[in-house]
Amino acid sequence: MNKNIKFVQGNEACVEGAIYAGIDFFAGYPITPSTEIAELLSRRLPQKGGKFVQMEDEIASVCAILGASLTGHKVMTATSGPGFSLKQEAIGYACMAEIPCVIVNVQRGGPSTGNPTHVGQGDINQARWGTHGDHSIIALTASNHQDVFEMTIEAFNLAETYRTPVILLFDEAVGHMREKLVIPEKNEIPIVNRLRTALKKGVDYHPYLPREDGRLPMSDFGGDHRYNVTGLLHDMWGFPSNDPKVVKGLLHHLNDKISNNIHRITRYKEHYLEDAEYILISYGSSARTAIHIAKNRRARNEKLGVLELQSLWPFPKEMVREKCRNAKAVLVVEMNMGQVLAQVKACIDRPETVFLANRIDGELITPSDVKSILRVIQGRGV
């Protein structure tokens, strides 16, 4: 029997991915439906010499991982909607201070305490705009456990590459469902490690002076170089600054480092998309429903395909526009009131051909929910 094949929960696949990516430190707080991630890491991390800490609340969890990340370690925390709301200020701090970290949000029904044990995808816009001010963020998602595993690794890689917080937006159905996971051999999936400064001790180090490619080499905090870290707008030394030139330059840097690399960050999957006349755009657990429909319709020679988004932010506008160029109609399948729909409408040539198939009652969207809307779009009656 192959030891690398496992039958796991989505939350467990996320833990396996984090361990594969080299997680050293996890701080968390119990919240349904993400608690399993903390429980498993409380056992797994000490075994590999890492550190697990259960904190007193959600804010403490995210702040603890920021501190640990500065010391040169790969860090993660996991939560769900209400906890994600509490973490927002610190996420903004991480954007500003450019601290790599991974924040998992296993989405449940919202708003507020909402529907704790049921599925929802209502935190898409919160992941983008939850914290205040102009900032950029990366958010990834996945529909099955193999992808959960891979996206978790991608999240760590992107966080280290761009020195930014990366949000992993899973949902309750993916998090609690059990299915097969094949863990690849070591080095099969590339791992990005932190870019450290080559400057020797005592040499003047500028923590916030980007290289030509936009990346910032880091120095482990409290190590060879002395520098400041702050949530205030700051100059290349990390000193607070209100010089308009510095302020403008920093805001551009924070946003450009992500927006200039959309093509490198974008992750997606195509299912039967080549000659599709009707395209379903979906992500997370709702993508499973969309893929199921496409598979059945293809068997009946209907030209229907699925574009499964795996990176939600920055939204892959160009890619979506290109893929949907020849489609008669586009149907966004999601479990909220049209958060990704709005993005698709904004980037597509003919927004009037974009429709929404959703479900917001805490149940997983089913093929018949989508089919009934599809019938209307295809002009086959109600």
Next chain:
Amino acid sequence: MADKKKKKRLSKVFDYLKYEDPFAKGVSFCAGCPLERLVRFVPQVMGNDIVITGTPSCSAPVLLGQNGKSWHKLSYYGTLMTGAASNATGLARYYKRAGIDGTVVCFNGDGTAADIGFGNLSGAAERNEPFVYICYDNEGYMNTGIQKSSTTPFGAKTTTTPVGSNERGKNLRRKNLGLLLAMHKIPYAATATLSNLEDFAKKLLKAKEISKKGFCFLHIFSPCPTGWGMPTDTGIEVCRKAVQTNYFPLWEAENGKFSFTKEVKKPKPIKEYVKLVKKFSHLTEEEIEVLQKDVDYEYAVLKQLSLLDQECPLPD
């Protein structure tokens, strides 16, 4: 004559149950959970006109009801864990301002009281808000699946302080929540548990009276059969052993004046309590000794405080 005999057999605690039990006959707690006795007891003693506020926790499913069905006849305000005491502050302050004679009871678990809501609990105590804060302490986050909290004792096994080749349960000590709150010099702080119901009832009535003027805090020891691994019929027995071993001493502090309400003359060794609960089953003699020392220390501090002949009431 027969009637007299029957009356004699009844515990004095029945004298305190002046009000109707507002709960349905069967409620959806885990089998054997002392929380059921607790939620019935509070309104039976304090009255059915109290307003209860609480957070997502073990008590919430019953106190909130579900799908249009209610388990009780009380008013319940389900608040956020991050602001439990602040939500109650809003209610209590308004009642006071409007001259409404209402008792606000903030009924939370140890996760809210000692961890995520500790900041605003401390704030409410400092501002001397006119309500009763009851913390039922089951030593962990039981509703999300038995994770540790800051009142989880040394050595206890939970899902985030596992027992394995590298771990031996929680390697830190518990926070003494009652003492911490008493140190805010609030008008009334006390501990209580279900093995000593008469003592508990007296404290509830005292809290109800004093809360008209200022902040009252009750720390209730409430074992969790599901999370601690104990037979469902041993809830009260575990409470009793916790008192007899000084693991959970019963005391009160009125305006900073400490006194024991149940002095245990010959405390039993902590081993007697530990053996009742599976979450401690992995502990070695040395580890039990650490727990014993922790218990002894906390008791010694309380003892010293009870000997102080001083109080510090807030002037009217």
